[in-house]
Amino acid sequence: LRRLPTSAAELFGSPRHRHAVEEYQRLRSVFEIVTRGRGAVAVTSWTQGEGKTTVTANLAWAIAAAGRPVLVADCDLRRPQLHEHLGVPLATGVADVGRGGDVDELVQEAGLPTLEVLTSGVPDRHPTELLRSAIPHIVDSADGRLVLIDTPPMFTPETTTVATLIDAVVIVLDGRSRNSTDLET
Numbered sequence: 001l002r003r004l005p006t007s008a009a010e011l012f013g014s015p016r017h018r019h020a021v022e023e024y025q026r027l028r029s030v031f032e033i034v035t036r037g038r039g040a041v042a043v044t045s046w047t048q049g050e051g052k053t054t055v056t057a058n059l060a061w062a063i064a065a066a067g068r069p070v071l072v073a074d075c076d077l078r079r080p081q082l083h084e085h086l087g088v089p090l091a092t093g094v095a096d097v098g099r100g101g102d103v104d105e106l107v108q109e110a111g112l113p114t115l116e117v118l119t120s121g122v123p124d125r126h127p128t129e130l131l132r133s134a135i136p137h138i139v140d141s142a143d144g145r146l147v148l149i150d151t152p153p154m155f156t157p158e159t160t161t162v163a164t165l166i167d168a169v170v171i172v173l174d175g176r177s178r179n180s181t182d183l184e185t
């Protein structure tokens with residue numbers, strides 16, 4: 001659905017969008033079953049513009065609204081957008097963790113007491129180098145929180161790096177232009 005609010009708070013706060021909210025709650029239920037016991041999950045897409053950041057933000061909101069603590073990190077250091085979806089300012093974040101910053105000092109609250117956001121920050125060197133250093137610190141700081149990671153599209157060095165350092169990857173496909181068999185090739 002492309003005519004939904006960009007903001008997760010607006011989407012989940014409006015009865016007008018109840019059908020979309022129900023779909024995200026259904027996705028949350030399936031996601032919880034599949035990820036039980038996993039602490040860090042990346043969300044990626046086949047190409048740019050397929051909705052991975054929207055899905056990441058709304059899934060994080062749905063999970064946090066159900067009471068599970070969530071730390072969502074924007075690891076798309078070249079094109080960060082997660083902060084816009086969760087209503088927080090683009091600030092220091094993942095890039096700073098890659099330079100030795102403390103995750104817990106850099107997270108921001110995002111409208112729910114169980115939802116924290118780590119924005120991308122501003123990279124000072126290649127994103128892959130920063131992510132290789134940052135991801136282990138982000139995962140280690142989880143402390144019972146589910147870590148959801150918004151990544152660039154598949155086939156980028158950054159996404160490959162993140163995938164090797166976490167538990168699972170969710171791939172978002174735009175059903176209008178692609179089908180699941182594309183993943184088999």
